[in-house]
Amino acid sequence: MMSWITRKFGFTFLLLSFVRPLFSLPSSKKLKEIKLLPRSEIFFTQMENCYSLEIPDVEPGKVQIDLPELPLGTKFISSKKEEYLDEDGLRGTRISLWFTFSYSGNTRIPPLLARINGKTMYFIFEPTYVYENPALIAPLVEIEFDGMEMPKKDKKSGQRLLQLRAGEKLIFTVSIRYAIQVLDFKWKIPKDSIFTESERFEFAKGDEKITEFTTESKKIAKFQWQILKEGIYSLPEVSIGAISYSGLKKQLSLPQNIVVSVSGKKPEGQNGLEKADENVFEAAFVQPFQEDDQKEASSISREECEKLAKSIKRTFLDKAFRRHFAVFAGGEICSVPEEKIPGQSFTGGQKVKITERAEKWSFIECKEFSGWTKNDNIIEIK
The missing domain is CATH 2.30.30.40 (SH3 Domains)
Structure with a gap:
């Protein structure tokens, strides 16, 4: 028969066998694999964004943290340390850290220093991409030309010059980004041109509405444009009424910094455009760009x-x-x-x-x- 002392120590050992695993320090290898993870799928500027760190088998009172020097534009807001239970019912410590970001782009915060039971550890923040706050983003109209790249921007004027030959067919697609719905869509035929809408996409019809933030653009329509006379032309007048993420209605047009220069000769080094119909080309007459016209269209000084x-x-x-x-x-x-x-x-x-x-x-x-x-x-x- 077991003595009272044996029974007492046996009970104590049995109790410790249950209690000790609740808060036993994990191995260093296991701790190094733990990262601070974004709590939400998308981070935005000018909003509070949360990282979460979960340390198993450690009670909150035995964890102390020290924030690193934060990158420019990153501001610490608050933190919270609490006990949690995982799916298996094991206890641990959850640390939540809230930050705001002033700038969009890839963001990486230096490692977080933590002392666990007097032992110093470093925990890495998961690299995160921060998107511009949807409430501050205005819808953006984009244009893509078939068979050719977007012209480079001139450093002095800020314009993108597209060179064509009279009568050549220019095919381009209009898209919109950062808009949740299209309310109206219309366009006018440019002068001295053959201009047709070859395809209108579903988003342009106004029935589709975006419910979650996305950086992807939505196609509106595809156009074919033939300019019959030489000269300098702006892009056709296309008007899109759209609702931004902030709920405001915006009236948008095609980019105004793209200018089309039409001449009688095919520009060197530019491929991918269809050859002009010779009859159309011969019928075209010269309409040079006048300096006076340019002055009238310019803004005030x-x-x-x-x-x-x-x-x-x-x-x-x-x-x-x-x-x-x-x-x-x-x-x-x-x-x-x-x-x-x-x-x-x-x-x-x-x-x-x-x-x-x-x-x-x-x-x-x-x-x-x-x-x-x-x-x-x-x-x-x-």
Whole structure:
């Protein structure tokens, strides 16, 4: 028969065999495999985004963390340490960390330092791509030419020059990005042209509505365009009414920085376009581009915009509610504050409201357009 002491120690051993696995320190190899994972599938700028770290078999009181030096534009908001149970009923510590990001793009936070039972460990943040906040993104119209690449942008004028021969058939597809629904879609036939819509896609009909954020573009329509006379042409007048992720209705047009130069000769080094019908080509007559026409189409000068900005004063309500306005001097308006993303060029002279800033960029709004532009393109009203 077992003595009382034997029974006592036997019971204690049995109890420890159940209790110890609840909070026994995992092996170093197992800990090194643990990462801080994004709690949501997509991270956005200007919003709180959460990383989560789960350490099994360790109680919260034995874990201390120390944040690393954060990258530029990344701001720590708050943290939470709590106990959790996994699917097998084993206990552990869950650490949640919330951050905000000012800039979109690939983001990687340096490793998190943690002390577990006095032992120092480093946990890696899973690399994450941060998308621009949908509430701040304006819908973007894109154009893709069949059989040829998009022309490079001229550094001085900011224009993309497309060279054609009179009568050549140019086929292009119009798409839209960062819009949840199309409300209306219409176009006009350009002068001195044969212009037809060869295909209209489902999204352009307005029945389809996007319910989740996506960076993919939606095709609107495919066009065929033949210019019959020599000269300089802007892209055809195509109007798209769409709803942005913020719920606002936007009226959009084709990019204004693409210019088509039509001549009697086929440009060297450009392939993929159909040959012009000789009868059409012979019927075409010369219509050279006049400098006077260019001056009439240009925007008001920056000096005039500066004078306009000085003539407007901020009101008492503007100062009280910290509302900021400026005069737009002309330039590109982009959907995101990044130089790699193509924008649309607009003429200057409008009074615009500044709603957001990001280093050398400002988000501006007016009746004609809204989006990000470089600070050099605006003269702030003081």
